[in-house]
Amino acid sequence: MNDKVFKIINQFSGRCSPIDLLMIWISNKIRYVFIFVLIFMWFRNNSYKKVSCNAVKSMGITLLIHTLIKLFYFKPRPFVEHCVGILIPSKMDSTFPSKHTLLVFAISTSIFLYDRILGSIMWVLS
Secondary structure, eight states: OOOHHHHHHHHHTTOOOOHHHHHHHHHHHHHHHHHHHHHHHHHHHHHHHHHHHHHHHHHHHHHHHHHHHHOOOOOOOOOHOOOOSSSSSSOOOBSSSHHHHHHHHHHHHHHHHHHHHHHHHHHHHO
8 A cells, every 4th residue: 555655646746846845745734733732732732732741742652652652663765665756855764654653643642632723734834
């Protein structure tokens, strides 16, 4: 399944420069949206402050689990196994799924458990 989804997405790489540039921009900037949302929630009120704390705890637990899994199991990311043009250079020795993916989904899920609408938006961005 990973290979099929990867090929479907990657088939558009290099065919339309404006879309490539948009995807590069989104990939480089989307993490700031997650940081901004967490900061906004922290300052909004006490119940949202708890959500922000839970999201940060979830990120820590996710990083720990990712590190443990990486010690015992390594799966190369799809662009390493297939000869494709990638838009953004990336580490060749990182495992699949990426740390960034895991962290944004940890944040999104923490938000979703408290606020379904905002959490759903964050899941789509993830």
